[in-house]
Amino acid sequence: MAKQILKAAPDVINKGVVGVEQQLRLERFLTYEAALMDEHEYDRWMDLWIGEDITYWLPCNSDDQDPNAGVAIIYDDRPRLLERMMRLKDKAAHAYRPRARLIRTVTDVVPLAQKGDELEVISNFSLGEIRTGTENIWFGRCHYFLVDTEEGFRIRWKKVLLLNNDEPIPNLTFLV
Amino acid sequence: MSTTKSNIIGTDRDYGALVKEDRVHSSIFTDESIFEDEMERIFHKTWLFALHESEVPKKGDFKLLKLGRFPVIAVRDENEEVQLMINRCRHRGAQVCEATQGNAKSFQCWYHGWTYNTKGDLVGVTGEEAYDKAFDAKEHGLTKVARVDNYRGFIFASHSKEGQSLDDYLGPAKKFIDILVDASPTSEIEVKPGVVSKTMYRGNWKQIGMDGYHPHYVHVSVFKIFSKRESTTGSAVGAIHLEDPFSDSSPSLTRGFPNGHAALDFRFQRLPHAKDNMAELQQSEDGRKYVEDMIAHHGKEHAEELIAWHGDPHLGVFPNLQLIHDHIRVVIPVSVSETQVLMYPVFLKGVGQEINNKRLRAHEAFYGPASNGSPDDAEIFERVQRGLEGDADPWILLGRGMNREETDSDGTVSARISDEITQRAQMQEWKRLMAE
Numbered sequence A: 001m002a003k004q005i006l007k008a009a010p011d012v013i014n015k016g017v018v019g020v021e022q023q024l025r026l027e028r029f030l031t032y033e034a035a036l037m038d039e040h041e042y043d044r045w046m047d048l049w050i051g052e053d054i055t056y057w058l059p060c061n062s063d064d065q066d067p068n069a070g071v072a073i074i075y076d077d078r079p080r081l082l083e084r085m086m087r088l089k090d091k092a093a094h095a096y097r098p099r100a101r102l103i104r105t106v107t108d109v110v111p112l113a114q115k116g117d118e119l120e121v122i123s124n125f126s127l128g129e130i131r132t133g134t135e136n137i138w139f140g141r142c143h144y145f146l147v148d149t150e151e152g153f154r155i156r157w158k159k160v161l162l163l164n165n166d167e168p169i170p171n172l173t174f175l176v
Numbered sequence B: 001m002s003t004t005k006s007n008i009i010g011t012d013r014d015y016g017a018l019v020k021e022d023r024v025h026s027s028i029f030t031d032e033s034i035f036e037d038e039m040e041r042i043f044h045k046t047w048l049f050a051l052h053e054s055e056v057p058k059k060g061d062f063k064l065l066k067l068g069r070f071p072v073i074a075v076r077d078e079n080e081e082v083q084l085m086i087n088r089c090r091h092r093g094a095q096v097c098e099a100t101q102g103n104a105k106s107f108q109c110w111y112h113g114w115t116y117n118t119k120g121d122l123v124g125v126t127g128e129e130a131y132d133k134a135f136d137a138k139e140h141g142l143t144k145v146a147r148v149d150n151y152r153g154f155i156f157a158s159h160s161k162e163g164q165s166l167d168d169y170l171g172p173a174k175k176f177i178d179i180l181v182d183a184s185p186t187s188e189i190e191v192k193p194g195v196v197s198k199t200m201y202r203g204n205w206k207q208i209g210m211d212g213y214h215p216h217y218v219h220v221s222v223f224k225i226f227s228k229r230e231s232t233t234g235s236a237v238g239a240i241h242l243e244d245p246f247s248d249s250s251p252s253l254t255r256g257f258p259n260g261h262a263a264l265d266f267r268f269q270r271l272p273h274a275k276d277n278m279a280e281l282q283q284s285e286d287g288r289k290y291v292e293d294m295i296a297h298h299g300k301e302h303a304e305e306l307i308a309w310h311g312d313p314h315l316g317v318f319p320n321l322q323l324i325h326d327h328i329r330v331v332i333p334v335s336v337s338e339t340q341v342l343m344y345p346v347f348l349k350g351v352g353q354e355i356n357n358k359r360l361r362a363h364e365a366f367y368g369p370a371s372n373g374s375p376d377d378a379e380i381f382e383r384v385q386r387g388l389e390g391d392a393d394p395w396i397l398l399g400r401g402m403n404r405e406e407t408d409s410d411g412t413v414s415a416r417i418s419d420e421i422t423q424r425a426q427m428q429e430w431k432r433l434m435a436e
């Protein structure tokens, strides 16, 4: 989310939108989310989403692509995301078996704005994948709208910008 | 890489011996030198799909593509003609265009500054006085791709000056292309510049074809999902069918055309659903208008057929084009064991936004690197590629359904949906071109 950082008001960088404690909670949450994705813990990852009106979106061709004018790599509402979960968990979904071994590093976590209990946050990740003898490296930026609840942060909206979203990419056999 | 030592793979290869009627030798999927020959004998010779004309709508609009080994610029020139030119400066060979798409008045080579207009004419030579009078700029325009022709907006190109006309090459496959174009109530489709899902798999380019035998196995997880959905007919135009069209007891057919083209021919399987499809469309404003406009443009009977067919020809045009469901698919061989697959969603012109949105979402659901469908295909292609390396028993069997083929009046051959007519059609054309 380099663009968002560069656009952010000086206060977002200098003072920060949240205090130190909240920043650490946030980083722990995103690290936890990453761990669930690395370990293919689909149900527990799904539990992190809140509400019926959710969006899980990986644009294609351009970070700013309009989903009504262009194709997306993923553009899920809740029903579509639930179907995705069915397949990820299905032993007969061949692309996902054997499962990829994954390690990802989540960095550059910057809250951009807070409105009520909702926090807009950006972060970056680098991810190493090994599956069927082939190693892939993936990079991406994430943009979230998180809701702060009593059980912890929950995801309402997540957009992932893969660095290679306009290149021919191999199967994406895991969650990002 | 495999170093196959079988006798028939010598330096003077007898390509005829590698392709029999009911089987092919696996070296054609694994041998690097055969891949080199394919580039010369197939991709630098026969008709290739280049682009759809709507990708370069205005004067100066251009797009880069790869035709065989050649980097090519497709550009709409000042006379509105689409030019296909090799992206290689006539001075010392640098590419003159690097942007993958855009709009340009001219192309300047940044090695020494030579400039070409959109027709490819050399219009600027820096320091021209140093060349003698015999130097004629007219002889040094960008090299044109030898032949270019267009069928209903689909632009094809051939690097060979001579050969069959595009019309003859497509032959009876043309009326399958029509199924897609005429899904629009104005018979116009649009491929938006730069809107394309790009994927790759680590396998040979010939693996991605028309196959009606695999869905129950490769896509079993998707059938489970479909069975949980409420609708039974599939949603608007181009949506994926929910009823199983891959059963041999269904009226679905595989069809082989002359010149290596092949289709999964769902026309007879889909036709009985016309009424249901129309009823489903009529539940929305845009859908109602679509049905109305289709009937006004195509007549009632044909409109019903077209709506039932979902604008989906499920056609493979040898060697690099496939028209499947809502998209135009271009197959790009990278090496003997790596292939890129570009999937361009097709937008129908003259329809409400909702129709195209549904098509887009249906496309994303099954096609693309994180979808329900394509990843399992790619996974299987990669398993095949790894398996083929073990060529102790090198023959691949493609004889399924040979005993139940029927020849139709238009010269095409059909059989049941799981039969390997499609692979046989493709391989016979491969053999014709490779052995020529």
Ligand code: FES
Pocket (backbone or CB within 6 Å): B089, B090, B091, B092, B093, B094, B109, B110, B111, B112, B113, B114
């Ligand atoms: S190579 Fe293009 S100007 Fe010299």
Ligand SMILES: [Fe+2]
Pocket (backbone or CB within 6 Å): B214, B215, B218, B219, B373, B377
């Ligand atoms: Fe498939």
